[in-house]
Amino acid sequence: MTPTPSRVRPRLPWLTGPLALLCALLLGACSTTTGQSQAAGTGALTSDQQKVLDDGFAGVFQDPPADGPAAVRGKTVWFISCGENFDACHTMSSSFTAAAKKLGWRVQVVDTKYQASAANTAIGQAIAARADGIVTAAFDCPQIKSGLLAAKSADVPVVNYAALDCDDKSLGGGTPLFTATLNTMGSTRTSDYYATRGRYNARFLAARLAERGTPNPKVLVVKNVDQAIHAVGWKAFEEEMADACPKCRLVPVVWNIAGFPNPAAQIFKTAMTAHPDATAVAYDSDSFMSGAFASAVRQSGRGDLVVCCGDGQVSGTQLIRDGIVTATSLIPYEYDIWATADTLNRIFSGADPAKTPNQGGGFVYVDAKHGLPARGAAIATPVDFKAARERVWGGGTS
Numbered sequence: 001m002t003p004t005p006s007r008v009r010p011r012l013p014w015l016t017g018p019l020a021l022l023c024a025l026l027l028g029a030c031s032t033t034t035g036q037s038q039a040a041g042t043g044a045l046t047s048d049q050q051k052v053l054d055d056g057f058a059g060v061f062q063d064p065p066a067d068g069p070a071a072v073r074g075k076t077v078w079f080i081s082c083g084e085n086f087d088a089c090h091t092m093s094s095s096f097t098a099a100a101k102k103l104g105w106r107v108q109v110v111d112t113k114y115q116a117s118a119a120n121t122a123i124g125q126a127i128a129a130r131a132d133g134i135v136t137a138a139f140d141c142p143q144i145k146s147g148l149l150a151a152k153s154a155d156v157p158v159v160n161y162a163a164l165d166c167d168d169k170s171l172g173g174g175t176p177l178f179t180a181t182l183n184t185m186g187s188t189r190t191s192d193y194y195a196t197r198g199r200y201n202a203r204f205l206a207a208r209l210a211e212r213g214t215p216n217p218k219v220l221v222v223k224n225v226d227q228a229i230h231a232v233g234w235k236a237f238e239e240e241m242a243d244a245c246p247k248c249r250l251v252p253v254v255w256n257i258a259g260f261p262n263p264a265a266q267i268f269k270t271a272m273t274a275h276p277d278a279t280a281v282a283y284d285s286d287s288f289m290s291g292a293f294a295s296a297v298r299q300s301g302r303g304d305l306v307v308c309c310g311d312g313q314v315s316g317t318q319l320i321r322d323g324i325v326t327a328t329s330l331i332p333y334e335y336d337i338w339a340t341a342d343t344l345n346r347i348f349s350g351a352d353p354a355k356t357p358n359q360g361g362g363f364v365y366v367d368a369k370h371g372l373p374a375r376g377a378a379i380a381t382p383v384d385f386k387a388a389r390e391r392v393w394g395g396g397t398s
Contacts, residue, residue: 043209044213045211061382061383063388066392069392072349073105075132076107076129077133078107078133080119080123080136081110084113086114087315089287099342100341102393116139123147123148126156132348133157134157136163138162157348159179159344163190164190170191180347186358197331198234200329201233201309203244205282205308208280218277219245219250219251219278219279219282220268221237221238221253255268261292268293281308284311285311286313289310289316309328312329312332314377318375320372328365329364330363334381339360342359343356343359
């Protein structure tokens, strides 16, 4: 059964997949309809800008599949973590361990500290240990090509989450090497999700800036583009901002993952000092903000900055409480990782890896007044995905 979108506008009959979602959410936001002022701000919002905020807070989300194979128990799976020192990566590994327990699998988590060489080594070790399957998190195909080729030769399935396969057009195209990539919101191309999210972040930030009523806002775009999915998201964000906020002035603040937390922190601090008239800071990961950039925002004393949009981790919601971050947008790593486990279970059951179903998913925004969870708690997704997965894995339907 195909998942249905739970909080998006109706699709035009000739549009499907991520394109349909993007059109439904964003085309209306290009209009010039006059709207009311928001009480909390000083500027006027169009009705479509208000809808971008309302939909973002409600959750732009699709449901998981309602049916699928029961758990194929007794498997041993290696999870190749992108780095346990990053909040997001730790959330992924712990979520996979929890999902695997429900599936009756044994799990070996390997902390690569975001070193591709360590990921390649781990894949080789998994093959030598006769693992039944492997999941990799946030390593693009070219980074771990030798490991993927070895796994393919050994007939060990490798499922990809949060990274690009070698055939992705943003990598120049080539031969896909992952056995499967998580099908998110109707696409197995991870770049589609990050582009969709980048565009929505632009619309969301533009609406928050409109609330402030600041003319010609200056936005510090704090980005690393040496990771392909981040590069894709930022490209989409900047293109969309040109339309969503044509008077905005974007100032790129570029750093790379090898230089995190330093000199990345210093690069950002220097940018904050050089641009005291900045109106906003755009960033895309709460791990990056909490691990390097928050101190510079705090030291600036600029409580009027619009700081958005992160990835919805616990560290990000705490920064909202601390007055550092304005809003954060949940990438539902826990939801997605349970979906990744379901994808691998389907492969274990004999399903065609090239025909994995849409596993749903999406993103959710929170701020101090909308959806902020209890201290230390995760942002809730709009669907009870764990119950749905467990029913399917237990031999029922959701």
